[in-house]
Amino acid sequence: MVTKLATSLASLKFSLAILLLLLGGLPLSAQGMLSNTVLLTVAGLLFIVNIGAALQCHTTFRSQPGLLVFHTALVVVLGTAVTSRLTYFKGAVELTQGEIFSGYAQSEERGPWHADHLKNMRFRHDGFTVDYGPGLKRGTTRNQVIWQEGGQRTQSATIGDGTSLNLAGYRFRTTANKGFAPVFLWIPADGSQPSRASLHLPSYPAILEQVRHWRIPQTAIRIKITLLLDEELANPEKSWQLHLPRRYRLKLETGDGSVNVLKDGSTVRFSEGVLVFEGLRSWMGYRIHYDPAMNWLLASSLAAIFGLAWHYYKHFSIHHWTEYVSVSEKCVE
Amino acid sequence: MIMAEEGLLWLAILGYLLAGMVSVIVVIFNRGWERILLLLLSLGLILHGFSLGLRWQRLGHGPFISMFEILSSNLWSLTLAVTLFFWFYPALRATSVVLLPTLLVLMGWMMVSNSADTAIPPTYDTIWLYVHIGFGKIALGAILVAVGIGGIILMRSLGSLARHVQRLPDNPRLDELSYRFAALGFIFHSLMLVAGAIWSLDAWGRYWSWDPLETWTLHTWLLLALYLHLRPLFRPPPVVGALLIWAIFTFAFLVFFGVPFISRAPHQGVV
Ligand code: HEM
Numbered sequence: 001m002v003t004k005l006a007t008s009l010a011s012l013k014f015s016l017a018i019l020l021l022l023l024g025g026l027p028l029s030a031q032g033m034l035s036n037t038v039l040l041t042v043a044g045l046l047f048i049v050n051i052g053a054a055l056q057c058h059t060t061f062r063s064q065p066g067l068l069v070f071h072t073a074l075v076v077v078l079g080t081a082v083t084s085r086l087t088y089f090k091g092a093v094e095l096t097q098g099e100i101f102s103g104y105a106q107s108e109e110r111g112p113w114h115a116d117h118l119k120n121m122r123f124r125h126d127g128f129t130v131d132y133g134p135g136l137k138r139g140t141t142r143n144q145v146i147w148q149e150g151g152q153r154t155q156s157a158t159i160g161d162g163t164s165l166n167l168a169g170y171r172f173r174t175t176a177n178k179g180f181a182p183v184f185l186w187i188p189a190d191g192s193q194p195s196r197a198s199l200h201l202p203s204y205p206a207i208l209e210q211v212r213h214w215r216i217p218q219t220a221i222r223i224k225i226t227l228l229l230d231e232e233l234a235n236p237e238k239s240w241q242l243h244l245p246r247r248y249r250l251k252l253e254t255g256d257g258s259v260n261v262l263k264d265g266s267t268v269r270f271s272e273g274v275l276v277f278e279g280l281r282s283w284m285g286y287r288i289h290y291d292p293a294m295n296w297l298l299a300s301s302l303a304a305i306f307g308l309a310w311h312y313y314k315h316f317s318i319h320h321w322t323e324y325v326s327v328s329e330k331c332v333e
Numbered sequence: 334m335i336m337a338e339e340g341l342l343w344l345a346i347l348g349y350l351l352a353g354m355v356s357v358i359v360v361i362f363n364r365g366w367e368r369i370l371l372l373l374l375s376l377g378l379i380l381h382g383f384s385l386g387l388r389w390q391r392l393g394h395g396p397f398i399s400m401f402e403i404l405s406s407n408l409w410s411l412t413l414a415v416t417l418f419f420w421f422y423p424a425l426r427a428t429s430v431v432l433l434p435t436l437l438v439l440m441g442w443m444m445v446s447n448s449a450d451t452a453i454p455p456t457y458d459t460i461w462l463y464v465h466i467g468f469g470k471i472a473l474g475a476i477l478v479a480v481g482i483g484g485i486i487l488m489r490s491l492g493s494l495a496r497h498v499q500r501l502p503d504n505p506r507l508d509e510l511s512y513r514f515a516a517l518g519f520i521f522h523s524l525m526l527v528a529g530a531i532w533s534l535d536a537w538g539r540y541w542s543w544d545p546l547e548t549w550t551l552h553t554w555l556l557l558a559l560y561l562h563l564r565p566l567f568r569p570p571p572v573v574g575a576l577l578i579w580a581i582f583t584f585a586f587l588v589f590f591g592v593p594f595i596s597r598a599p600h601q602g603v604v
Pocket of ligand 1: 047
């Protein structure tokens with residue numbers, strides 16, 4: 001009974017069935033009709049059982065070590081892929097220049113078993129430059145970040161494009177999403193605690209019109225903010241570098257039609273309080289990735305390919321490739 | 334410079350077209366013009382190679398951004414694979430009657446696609462890009478050769494065409510050879526996936542994101558795995574084996590060139 005079950009589990013027909021399940025399920029999951037994590041976890045586990053049983057039952061693997069290496073490595077590949085699906089984390093966050101990452105992503109997606117260490121991660125965004133070529137083609141991004149290693153030693157690095165910041169397995173990388181952020185201090189008239197806010201204007205230079213609507217927190221005051229650049233930054237005709245502008249003003253329009261043009265330190269008085277424009281900073285959008293299975297996946301994939309190449313090398317050296325082209329004696333009808 | 338690029342490309346296309354005609358003459362009219370075929374293909378490759386090189390030098394990046402560039406560089410690499418195959422397997426040059434029309438489809442497609450200049454995104458500045466693309470080209474080249482050999486088996490099953498390819502090795506041997514090239518293709522396809530994942534991690538911070546090209550390429554890989562398993566399992570007759578490899582190639586061809594065609598860029602998120 002047990003042997004019969006093992007033989008069925010080890011059967012290549014079972015593999016074909018799982019393969020068909022996967023081939024059929026992937027388009028469904030691409031359409032969002034089926035959870036990718038569920039499909040891959042189920043198919044991966046079934047494959048692990050199937051190959052595991054096959055490694056026990058099929059004598060082919062004993063006589064063909066390359067195949068044995070390949071299929072064993074494949075079990076590890078599948079195991080790590082399943083682990084990856086269950087424990088991964090993917091998120092995004094925007095940080096103003098000078099801001100310290102709070103440990104929370106603004107949008108996120110995670111495997112059900114992800115042990116959340118992100119909340120302990122801290123680093124500071126310290127400004128960036130981005131090179132642009134003619135036609136607003138984005139070139140190199142250089143973003144300064146600062147963090148503390150082991151809770152004490154301060155470290156700094158320049159990240160961007162292929163280089164990410166790696167904190168305990170969480171990789172933070174810059175995106176094309178970045179721009180300018182006016183910083184305001186709001187001093188309520190009732191004497192309560194002042195609060196600071198930075199407003200992320202639309203991604204620059206993707207959107208050249210730098211306008212945002214904002215309601216001052218805890219008030220009914222709605223304002224429209226427009227950044228007026230008094231120096232040329234983005235130029236579609238030539239190469240230029242994106243950095244914080246030196247000459248700029250901020251146009252602030254309120255619902256009642258009044259318009260104020262602000263410089264660093266300018267204030268606007270409302271009946272509920274005073275708004276101070278402290279200055280302009282940059283903001284950077286980061287993507288966050290965490291995948292503990294990644295290195296295992298790479299190592300096992302390479303081991304699998306090695307096993308496969310070994311198998312075919314041995315298998316195909318029995319008869320030389322050219323043996324198959326000597327013209328046959330008999331004609332084929 | 335652009336004139337030279339285009340001139341060379343047109344001459345190469347002429348060479349490929351003539352090679353296509355010669356291949357029909359070789360097989361259907363049974364003329365021993367195989368050397369001319371090889372010469373035309375080699376000439377086409379050299380001219381096409383120079384055209385690609387000039388464009389590369391002018392734009393400062395390789396031919397892998399736009400559809401035109403992808404088709405052009407693959408036309409070159411697949412023609413190279415076919416030419417090398419003809420070189421090492423003179424007895425199988427009749428496969429040209431199947432292989433060259435496939436290349437001509439690619440060529441026609443290339444000629445109607447937009448050849449405007451392209452710029453390279455910063456994420457393409459890595460060695461893994463070349464490794465990834467290189468493995469992919471070898472994989473597709475090996476599978477194309479398998480398809481050419483399978484094509485002879487299929488021609489034999491079509492009564493009227495059979496007599497033109499009778500003198501070639503028998504079906505079981507062709508089947509074994511076709512399978513070997515498919516297996517080679519499978520190894521390089523696997524390497525392409527791994528190199529692509531490393532590049533993707535480098536470039537976009539994740540090694541796999543289930544974008545349409547990644548998903549469909551994985552399907553191609555799974556189909557090849559299916560094909561390789563069906564052999565020991567059901568020992569399919571050569572005609573079925575040939576049909577399978579044809580089906581897989583058609584699928585891979587559509588994925589390789591079709592998916593980037595319908596999406597904005599070869600991979601999502603490259604810009
Ligand atoms: C996607 C996953 C898989 C891939 C890519 C794969 C690939 C391969 C390849 C390339 C071969 C060599 C065939 C040849 O010599 O041409 C092979 C043979 C074999 N595989 Fe798999 N395999 C996979 C999954 C499995 C599973 C799940 C099983 C479980 C039963 C399995 C069992 C076998 C056996 C028993 C052989 C030897 C067949 C023989 O020559 O008699 N494989 N596999």
